Amino acid sequence: MNMTVTDGRTTRWDEHNAQRRRDLVESTLRAIRRHGPGVGMDEVAAEAGTSKTVIYRHFGGRTGLYTAVVESVHEFIWSRLRHHISGAGPLEPAELVRELTDTYLALVERDPHIYQFVVTRPLGESSVEDPVTGITGRIGNEVAEAFRAWLRSEGLDPRAANTWGHGVVGFVWAIADKWITTGHQRPRADIVDFTVRLFEPAFIHQQPTPRSPERTAS
Known part of the structure; x- marks a missing residue:
């Protein structure tokens, strides 16, 4: 008792x-x-x-508090992506790139100070995981899973998922960093559109070509 x-x-x-x-x-x-x-x-x-x-x-100390803030930012980003990914079926890759890019840039646009805080590790205390590697690594894994689900649903080789997931997240983080340092010179919608237009042809190329009835039967 x-x-x-x-x-x-x-x-x-x-x-x-x-x-x-x-x-x-x-x-x-x-x-x-x-x-x-x-x-x-x-x-x-x-x-x-x-x-x-x-x-x-x-x-x-400051390092522990910093780590907790980084985790909070990770959850903010992923919770919004999860809303779009957890639909009835696998999200189309171009739409996943669109949502990922828009979510990242929305954070940068709304909270530039928080973004800068996250990408600047505290000095003078114990070592801490690199913020960019930490957040992009975890979100890259999660985005890779979403790509993997789509590839499997299309009957394609899922081994590309990790490369796609981490590559896209790293790309988006890089353009977000550039966007904030240039003072948001172009609207967020433009940056999102440019990013999708860059990646979309590669995803379309991956889709299987329908076979004719004759070839299917052979």
């Missing part, structure tokens, strides 16, 4: 800590929007209405 009570209290405490971490990440995102990508821990603590000691207790 005591074990059950203890386990219940532990579970509630873990849930409380998880929620507190989520709240602190949201406060950090607000602080980044307010103060820019170089936001300090004092500013984050003020935005959260707490002390740096509390933040350190939950994240172990």
Whole structure:
């Protein structure tokens, strides 16, 4: 009986800590929007209405908080892609590229400070996974799975999926970086369209050519 009570209290405490971490990440995102990508821990603590000691207790320092923000950005991007991918059947590759590009650029357009924060690793603390490699690697794996599903549905060799998934994500991340450094000189819709037009012919080329009845029977 005591074990059950203890386990219940532990579970509630873990849930409380998880929620507190989520709240602190949201406060950090607000602080980044307010103060820019170089936001300090004092500013984050003020935005959260707490002390740096509390933040350190939950994240172990700026590196831990940074990692949690990166994870939040990854979930933001993938949750929006998942909405389009989880339809009745495999998403057409060109549409997947369109949604991926638009989602990335929407983040850059809406939250340029957060984008810059994510792509700048904190200095002076323990090593941390490269942000670009971390996010693009995970999303690349997920996009590759979507490509793999489409290839299989078309009766095509699925081995191209990893190359396509990671290649497209890396390409989109690169143009997002260029787009923000040039001050969004072209509308987002144009960049999305240019990207789809580049990749779409390659996907069309992959589609199997219908056979005539005579050749099918032979």
